[in-house]
Amino acid sequence: MSLRFLSIFAAAFLLLDSLPAQAQLANGRLGLSPNLHWIGDITGASTVYYTNDQTAHSDSGPWSPGAQYDFFDNGAALCHQPWAPRPTAGAVAPPAATSCAGTYVGSGSTDANGQFNQHKTPGPARRWDIWNYQNRELIDLQVLDVQGNVAVTSEQGNWHPITANSNATFIVGLPQPANCEYLQQIYALSPGSEGGASWGAVACGWGASFANPVQWTWPNLAGQPQGYWGQQGDDTFWSSNNQIAPGGTGIAEYTSIDNVGVQQVWAVYIAASLTSGGSVTFYGKNAAHRIMHVRFSG
Numbered sequence: 001m002s003l004r005f006l007s008i009f010a011a012a013f014l015l016l017d018s019l020p021a022q023a024q025l026a027n028g029r030l031g032l033s034p035n036l037h038w039i040g041d042i043t044g045a046s047t048v049y050y051t052n053d054q055t056a057h058s059d060s061g062p063w064s065p066g067a068q069y070d071f072f073d074n075g076a077a078l079c080h081q082p083w084a085p086r087p088t089a090g091a092v093a094p095p096a097a098t099s100c101a102g103t104y105v106g107s108g109s110t111d112a113n114g115q116f117n118q119h120k121t122p123g124p125a126r127r128w129d130i131w132n133y134q135n136r137e138l139i140d141l142q143v144l145d146v147q148g149n150v151a152v153t154s155e156q157g158n159w160h161p162i163t164a165n166s167n168a169t170f171i172v173g174l175p176q177p178a179n180c181e182y183l184q185q186i187y188a189l190s191p192g193s194e195g196g197a198s199w200g201a202v203a204c205g206w207g208a209s210f211a212n213p214v215q216w217t218w219p220n221l222a223g224q225p226q227g228y229w230g231q232q233g234d235d236t237f238w239s240s241n242n243q244i245a246p247g248g249t250g251i252a253e254y255t256s257i258d259n260v261g262v263q264q265v266w267a268v269y270i271a272a273s274l275t276s277g278g279s280v281t282f283y284g285k286n287a288a289h290r291i292m293h294v295r296f297s298g
Contacts, residue, residue, distance in 0.1 A: 032117075045115060050078045058078060068083035071106050072102040080100065089175045092260070094174065106132040108129055126141040126294075139295065143292040145165070150162060180204035185283035
């Protein structure tokens with residue numbers, strides 16, 4: 001390595017080090033590790049970091065279960081304060097520091113245990129509890145189910161979640177959309193009686209709960225801010241005239257409208273027009289099927 005290169009590198013480092021603290025904040029990210037390029041899942045974390053090219057500032061709470069926070073950094077320390085209510089759409093200014101000092105750098109939400117999580121690997125009940133105001137990256141929560149096949153033999157009037165863990169939970173600090181793609185193999189559709197019919201479909205369900213699936217009413221998610229249940233596309237399969245249909249892979253794609261705060265998306269299914277002996281079976285326990293991607297900038 002030449003002396004000229006070392007001199008240039010040293011000069012650049014000194015220039016960056018001499019920048020005002022607020023200017024240095026621009027290249028940082030909020031997360032659950034002091035390492036900007038960590039690999040794998042982080043679960044049950046109690047410390048939040050704001051890391052730039054030179055240093056990491058940390059905040060270890062205290063935190064409350066199921067709470068939301070706004071984070072501020074003044075170039076020397078990271079600080080949190082309670083989530084400030086803001087509009088869910090349109091041009092919304094970042095929250096102002098009240099009990100903290102510094103610049104707004106992002107928001108976070110805790111789980112039922114008062115802890116933070118960031119899931120990078122596929123699995124059930126995925127969470128991403130940190131959102132960055134600047135330097136956002138594409139987050140892809142990959143929800144896999146561990147349950148086997150689900151056979152439906154009676155008419156359903158509502159959408160239902162596949163399992164209690166077929167969901168993705170994340171936080172959005174300022175209004176922005178999120179995209180959901182749900183892949184699910186639907187097969188062995190039997191109409192039952194002569195002249196009968198069976199019908200199965202999958203969708204991305206926004207905002208309801210496993211304990212209250214009745215909120216997913218046909219044809220939309222009644223009572224939810226978004227008011228949509230997802231685009232069917234080619235996710236619907238029919239069987240009629242006493243013929244068993246082979247089914248296929250249902251693909252539900254949906255992009256939400258702008259929203260803020262904690263978001264929860266569920267992989268849901270519906271089966272209808274089932275006459276006596278009819279059934280619709282949803283295939284499970286296979287990484288190639290029944291996977292939901294929830295993508296957003298965070």
